[in-house]
Amino acid sequence: MTLFRQIVRVLAPVVGAVVFSVLLLLLVGESPGGALTAMVDGALGTSARVGDTLTAWTTLSLAAAGLAITFTAGLWNIGVEGQVIAGAIAASFVAREVTAPPAIMIFLILLAGFIGGSIWAVLAGLLKVRGKVNEIFGGLGLTFVAISLSTYLIIGPWKRAGVASTGGTDPFPESSWLPTLGDLRVSLVAIFVAILALAVVYVLLRGTRFGLSLRAVGQNLQSSALFGIPNTRYLLTAFALGGALAGMAGAIRVAGFYHKLVPGPGGGHGYLGILIVLLAGYKAKWIAPLAFFFAIVAVGASQLPLQLGLDASLGGILRSVLVLFVLLAGGWQARRATRAKAAPTEEVVA
């Protein structure tokens, strides 16, 4: 596929969704221009907001980068949200319980997120390869467990001094916060980790024997087995790596954004990651710009009720419509592809 056609493929659903949302706003008698400006302003208007948007970009990018690995392996890792949460819980544990010099602290927190997310994903993976539980259901179940676990910790063992609150734990000691860039509420470490993850996933999937084998596993388990590829090991590795990146996203959310553990600390960023990789067609190079768009929508939409008295669910609608447009575009392409290939294999002479 030429680059131009790839860009069209990625952008068409985005444009479609924006146009649809504009029509929707006109229908309810709101000025679309105002709403869209408010959204962009809400995401990028002040340095604090830019910081939030960038932080959201890092977690979305990490989750999506991890998902690019699992989707390539043919795994519908819907449990990614639970993996983000598991990473957040593991990072919170380190942030609360461990004392170390700041640089080591940051490393340990991210490592904890990496391991926590990885374990949660491998659980879904074991359910799949050993227990024949579809990864969609296993992942969803484990997500509920992770959400409950975070709530339990917040009102139980890690409750605030004095009175327990579902608002979260006590803030972590400041030494456990990811260092920010001056006033900008974003951590350079988080940005660096996200960029590094995207680069690694890009190279891994595109340039290595591992990535190629993973694609074979994702496309056809029978053929890949006959190629001598150990399917089970590859599937579990994909889960472990994908979960690890999602877990680091969770670590960044608690140590770089909330600075405490909140119930369901994933904030839906795992699920958003799924939309991003679907839009990106599992290609790592498209994740960064798409994650930025989604970060703007996610952060900016929260400003709508404050500025325009519009419901913040507009952001949700925009995202949902986007999903439908992505699926529509995907289905349309598949149809075109089948038509183009309508010639029976016997007759195709290349």
Place this chain on the structure above:
Amino acid sequence: MSLQLRDIHKHFGPVRANDGISLTVEAGTLHGLLGENGAGKSTLMKILSGFYAPDAGEIILDDETIESSSPRDAIAHGIGMLHQDPLVFLPMSVVDNLLLASPGSARIDRRQARRELAQMSERFGFDLDPSSLVRSLTVGERQQLEIVRLLWLGARVLVLDEPTTGISAPQRVKLFETLRALAAEGMSVIFVSHKLEEVEELCERVTVMRQGKVIGHAEMPTPASQLVEMMFGAAVEVEAAKPIELGDPVLQITGLDVHERLLSIETLSLEVKSGEVIGLAGLEGSGQNTLLRTVAGLISPSGGSIELDGRQIAGFPYRGLLNAGIQYLPAGRLEEGLVQGLTVTEHLVLANPDTPFFVEWDTATENAAETVTEHFIKGRADSFVEELSGGNQQRLLLAMLRPGLRLLMMEHPTRGLDIESANWVWRQLLARREDGTSVIFASADFDELLRYSNRILVFFAGGVIAELNASETDVEELGFLIGGKVRGSR
């Protein structure tokens, strides 16, 4: 009912699959349609049966031009197609399969369907139990069910696409009897094949296609050499296997027991010498595939021993055996052998055990382009494997084989290939004997079994009922054995 196709054109992109085909089939004739793979036979039949709309041209049934935009329309006009793989619903009963296709009312009448099924079965001597699940039927019986279904729907033109693939010799005899009986009743039968001897046996008139065009028509009997020349342009010599000195035993199987869900192999023993070619004959699912997969390490045997060069390998995992020099190519080239969505280059990279962790794509693409040329693969290094024709997929699979194999196992090495591709495939396989590689292959093609094997094992219901020296047997003996009979005991 007479059928006329006039100037049919169908293009797929730049490929002219059908380029001005005209053809007349008289009522009550058995009309053969011959041509090598890619000649355009299947496209033409799919147009006739409503799967494709032609770009141009007319289909005329008894002086009336018909247009079918779907198989449903076509059968309403009386044109029924029997596909190579019968289109049946495996988990449903025979009678329900029949009812599913019935047009019209929402209410279904099982009792009447059973009655009609019984009548038709009796008429053609089929043995179809209305309540048994189609899953438990053989390919031949599924085909019989399809024929009954098409007749029940009112087919007056019957198109059969390579109908003898995967059915037993007695079932083939029964099929041909049925087709003759139908033709005698005035049905037009179009028999699509690239098997000359079947067309010679069955058909009264033959049309030969090549590269999307009709090359000519012939009244049967016509000498085979003449038909071959029409199909390929010049007479193709069928190559005989060059005899080769056999070496030491490579594979030694003793008292092998394997249990699969529907099939058991018990106490099978076999010795294969270096450079030897062993053919496995038998109905599909009689144990050939089970044996190959067990030796390849894909199924664990429950007893017995398998030795490779004197080393015990029974129960070893597939990957270990692959590295030890045992490779297995399955029948489903695109389903089990290749990965759709990956290019030729990517396949070759994956298949090469020496590929480094970081793939050098430039070198890999150059090497792949060379392989494509060397193996006469019609396609490019960046073609996706699903774009290749069956013959070219098989060429790629052979190109992906590791060098210096001890034992190569294949299922249906030339199924669906034209004579030239088949010859090429066998040249490659036989060349490997020179390095001491032994070959075990399963096939339903008697000529292939007789021509290339040193020995033939005939499987029946999980057991080897005969071990034959290929030079001392013939098609007839094989045919009877495959059906579980010994010659002369009929």
